Amino acid sequence: MEYSTPLAEPSQDSASLIKRLAGPSTTKAGLAKDQTEINKVIAEASKGSKFYENEKRKDKDLTERIARILKQRDELTKGANLPKIERAVDELLVELESTRDLTQIIVHVDMDAFYANVEMLDNPDLAGKPFGVGSLGGVLTTASYEARKFGVRSGMPGFIAKKLCPELIFVKMHFSRYSEMSDQVMSIFRQYDPNMLAAGCDEGYLNITSYCEEHSLTADDCVAKMREQVHQETNLTVSAGIAPNKMLAKICSDKNKPNGQFHLPFDRKVITAFMYDLSIRKIPGIGRVNERLLDSIGIKTCGDIYAHRATLSLMDKQFGLKFLLRTYLGIASNNVEPYTREERKSIGAERTFGTITDKEKILKKLDEVAVELASDMGDRGWAGRTITLKYKLDNFQVFTRAKSFDRWVSKKEELFNIGKELLMHEWPLKLRLIGLRATKLKDLKADEGRGIKRFFESAQTSTSPRKKPKLEIHHPDLDSGGAEPKENQLDPDDDDFPESMPGFEEHEFEEAGLDMDLVGGEVGVESGLVDREELEVKDPPDSRTNTGQGMRVRPKSTSSMQTSTSSTTNPLEDKGKRKPHSTTSSSPTKPDAGPSKHRQADEFPSKPGSMVCPICGKAQDTDNVGFNAHVDFCLSRGAILEAQVESLDLRGKGGGKQSGHGKVAGKRKK
DNA sequence: CGGATCGAC
DNA sequence: CTATGTCGATCCG
Numbered sequence: 001m002e003y004s005t006p007l008a009e010p011s012q013d014s015a016s017l018i019k020r021l022a023g024p025s026t027t028k029a030g031l032a033k034d035q036t037e038i039n040k041v042i043a044e045a046s047k048g049s050k051f052y053e054n055e056k057r058k059d060k061d062l063t064e065r066i067a068r069i070l071k072q073r074d075e076l077t078k079g080a081n082l083p084k085i086e087r088a089v090d091e092l093l094v095e096l097e098s099t100r101d102l103t104q105i106i107v108h109v110d111m112d113a114f115y116a117n118v119e120m121l122d123n124p125d126l127a128g129k130p131f132g133v134g135s136l137g138g139v140l141t142t143a144s145y146e147a148r149k150f151g152v153r154s155g156m157p158g159f160i161a162k163k164l165c166p167e168l169i170f171v172k173m174h175f176s177r178y179s180e181m182s183d184q185v186m187s188i189f190r191q192y193d194p195n196m197l198a199a200g201c202d203e204g205y206l207n208i209t210s211y212c213e214e215h216s217l218t219a220d221d222c223v224a225k226m227r228e229q230v231h232q233e234t235n236l237t238v239s240a241g242i243a244p245n246k247m248l249a250k251i252c253s254d255k256n257k258p259n260g261q262f263h264l265p266f267d268r269k270v271i272t273a274f275m276y277d278l279s280i281r282k283i284p285g286i287g288r289v290n291e292r293l294l295d296s297i298g299i300k301t302c303g304d305i306y307a308h309r310a311t312l313s314l315m316d317k318q319f320g321l322k323f324l325l326r327t328y329l330g331i332a333s334n335n336v337e338p339y340t341r342e343e344r345k346s347i348g349a350e351r352t353f354g355t356i357t358d359k360e361k362i363l364k365k366l367d368e369v370a371v372e373l374a375s376d377m378g379d380r381g382w383a384g385r386t387i388t389l390k391y392k393l394d395n396f397q398v399f400t401r402a403k404s405f406d407r408w409v410s411k412k413e414e415l416f417n418i419g420k421e422l423l424m425h426e427w428p429l430k431l432r433l434i435g436l437r438a439t440k441l442k443d444l445k446a447d448e449g450r451g452i453k454r455f456f457e458s459a460q461t462s463t464s465p466r467k468k469p470k471l472e473i474h475h476p477d478l479d480s481g482g483a484e485p486k487e488n489q490l491d492p493d494d495d496d497f498p499e500s501m502p503g504f505e506e507h508e509f510e511e512a513g514l515d516m517d518l519v520g521g522e523v524g525v526e527s528g529l530v531d532r533e534e535l536e537v538k539d540p541p542d543s544r545t546n547t548g549q550g551m552r553v554r555p556k557s558t559s560s561m562q563t564s565t566s567s568t569t570n571p572l573e574d575k576g577k578r579k580p581h582s583t584t585s586s587s588p589t590k591p592d593a594g595p596s597k598h599r600q601a602d603e604f605p606s607k608p609g610s611m612v613c614p615i616c617g618k619a620q621d622t623d624n625v626g627f628n629a630h631v632d633f634c635l636s637r638g639a640i641l642e643a644q645v646e647s648l649d650l651r652g653k654g655g656g657k658q659s660g661h662g663k664v665a666g667k668r669k670k
Numbered sequence: 671c672g673g674a675t676c677g678a679c
Numbered sequence: 680c681t682a683t684g685t686c687g688a689t690c691c692g
Contacts, residue, residue, distance in 0.1 A: 023682095024677085051682050139683055141679095154679090157682045200679050285688095287677045317690075343687095350684060388672085396682080402672055435684085 016292065017059045018043050021052070024288055025153045038151030038164060045163045054396035062289060066296045069318065073297060076314040089309040089325070096325055101244065102266045104334045105219045107206045108241045108249035109189060109226075112258035114202035115142040117236050118181050119171050131169035132161055141173060145258065179633045181234060183620065188230050192222065195337050201633055205246050207336040223261050244271075247332035250284055271330040276303035283327050294319070302328050341443065347382050348390075349373040350435025355394045357430045365434050366419045373436050374412035381445035383408035384438025387415065389422040392433035401426070408442050 019026070022039045046052040111117070115133040120126045130147035134140035136158035143152040143161070150165035162168055182201040189196050193206035212222050223240050230238050237259040241252025244266050255262035264274060279301055281291045294300075299308055305328040312321045326332060349372040356362055377383065387409055388402040401422040409415065419436050423429075611627050612619050620627050 046682085049682080055682095134683095137681055139681095141683090155683080159681050203679080285677065289676060320689090345688095346686060348685065352683060386671090398674085400673055404671075433683090437685085 016063070017056055020055055020059055020288065021046050023153055023155055025155060035151070041164055042160055045160050050395050062292060066293060069293065069315070070296060073311055073315060077311065080310070080314060082310045085310045085313050089313050093325055093329070096329055096331060100268065100329070100331050101334055102268070103209070104207055104244060105209045105212060106243055106245055106249045106334050106336060107208055107223055108246065108253040109204050109206065110239050110253045110257065111185065111202035112237045112239055113142055113145060115173065115178055116144040118177055119174070120144070121235055122177065126169065126171070129169055130165050130167055131171050132158070133171050133173055134158060135172070136162060136170050179630060181236065182633060183630045184234050185230055185236065185238070188226065188233065192226050193336065197336050197338055205249065205336045207334070220261070220263055227261065245332040245334040246336070247284055248330055251278070251282055275328060275330040276301065278302045285323070344382070344441060346437050346439040347373070347377055347380065347384070347441065348435060348437025349376060350390060350433060352433045355430055355432050357428065362429065362431055362434070363420060366423065367416050369434055369436050370412050370416035370419060373438070374410065374415055377410045377438065381443065382438065383410035383442045383444055385409065385440035386438065387418045388437045388439065389419045390435035390437065391423070391429065391431055394430035394432055404440070409438060
């Protein structure tokens with residue numbers, strides 16, 4: 001019996017492999033041809049390639065992994081008191097339910113086939129034709145809707161797309177155009193929520209609660225108006241999802257795509273019913289692998305989660321019980337705010353090339369990557385203490401080798417030497433890719449920002465004598481909870497001690513005097529689980545925001561720290577449920593000055609139109625946030641001439657959210 | 671901590 | 680022929 005699990009059959013193997021080859025974005029709808037037919041063509045074209053062999057290996061590994069999981073499940077289930085476990089989970093569900101917040105109107109906006117539609121704008125002849133943005137020899141970043149009917153997907157190699165659609169037209173990418181259009185569109189979105197969270201160059205999350213109130217608009221009308229404005233001003237179409245949290249909004253934006261919107265009623269019963277029949281694969285964070293793992297224990301839809309709650313509880317580590325329970329309930333973070341520089345955790349560069357084995361040539365590639373990374377780190381102001389080498393063999397297997405230092409690394413020579421050292425041991429090699437990445441970052445622009453910030457602060461409130469509290473309480477998980485400890489990193493005082501000590505980091509101290517409190521009062525709701533439990537939650541994606549729902553970390557109102565940490569000054573203005581408008585429109589000298597985030601942009605008075613992008617040289621008609629976004633985008637695209645899968649509404653749509661800083665930090669050109 | 675995986679765009 | 684690049688999160692040993 002133990003052998004014959006439903007999924008362990010041989011036929012399943014090939015089936016899953018075929019599906020795997022079809023790519024990650026196959027959950028889409030609107031396919032003219034039979035998906036199985038398409039998959040067949042793809043499998044046929046792939047057969048025998050090294051890529052295919054690697055996929056086969058991965059599929060086999062996954063199948064074995066599933067077998068182990070099922071075996072473990074049977075063992076765990078055997079002696080367990082299932083009814084008791086279920087009761088415990090039910091209690092947890094009640095607790096989670098108490099955190100549901102239906103007060104915020106969250107919108108996920110998603111540009112339809114972004115790159116493709118921009119190309120169509122510039123070349124109307126493409127209208128109605130199947131085309132892909134990318135090259136025959138590389139991968140497609142986007143496919144026109146016509147092309148999608150043939151099964152062509154973003155991320156798909158050009159030659160396979162060509163097999164699916166012989167008539168397919170390949171259009172070269174034009175980054176600067178996408179960047180311009182992205183800036184334009186994002187600026188419009190920001191009119192509805194200055195705190196919009198950009199998720200890549202073609203997506204964003206907005207909290208339009210305040211906007212709707214202030215303009216006496218229904219959410220539907222507001223979103224329709226916004227979409228219409230985008231269309232009027234850019235000739236591009238956008239789809240949107242309206243829901244009480246980011247996950248739901250994301251899922252909803254896919255409902256009526258392209259050029260449509262979907263509003264999920266803000267009603268607990270409707271929401272849970274909506275989730276019940278939803279394929280688990282639609283959930284941001286659940287990809288092909290987790291879909292298979294969950295399927296193996298009988299979970300195909302979100303509704304199936306409940307019936308298997310005991311198993312999920314027993315195997316919490318592998319599946320993430322809390323995350324799935326929230327998903328089952330349709331509960332997720334509704335905290336919307338822009339990414340900040342301080343959130344960056346790593347910066348890297350990598351490059352693929354035709355297989356090479358010659359040591360000299362490999363080192364030359366490593367050198368190129370080192371140059372790229374050093375340049376990028378220099379431009380953006382970062383140094384790192386841990387350097388990770390990544391390489392992909394000729395057979396597509398990927399490996400990483402890391403080394404940490406007690407000094408800050410950022411120069412090309414250092415990067416190269418470290419990479420060379422790490423590569424040394426691995427010899428000989430047949431490589432197709434080499435990459436370098438720096439982590440444990442230090443923000444070299446912090447001083448700059450700090451100085452500026454200090455200037456503004458002293459100009460406004462001269463009070464701020466304080467010393468940095470040193471504390472050790474540090475709750476990493478809480479950082480992600482949505483608070484912004486980072487605030488303190490910019491604190492004045494610190495520049496007195498430039499970095500004398502390499503290995504030493506100043507962080508943790510901010511927690512001093514901090515106190516968790518639920519913003520429940522403010523609106524919130526959530527927070528119920530803030531305590532330590534939350535700390536162990538392993539929500540897959542989004543954990544940072546998931547737990548952040550309505551939760552905030554605030555400094556205790558102890559006398560000592562306040563003044564300078566603007567965000568702490570005005571509790572009522574906290575970010576989660578704030579009023580969008582007040583933030584941007586307020587003058588630079590607003591007393592509450594509460595930009596909780598210290599993005600540099602917030603530090604300067606805004607002078608729309610007066611700024612020129614240092615990368616592309618074009619004047620940017622946008623605000624500071626938009627300007628920063630533009631520069632980031634420009635920096636990021638630079639060199640990658642081909643590949644880089646960016647926008648695609650094609651992909652299963654799942655996602656979004658946050659991970660993304662999106663952007664691509666590509667490198668600035670060559 | 672280092673390494674592998676997964677997921678997103 | 681031909682299958683990206685950048686980044687965050689998590690789990691495991």
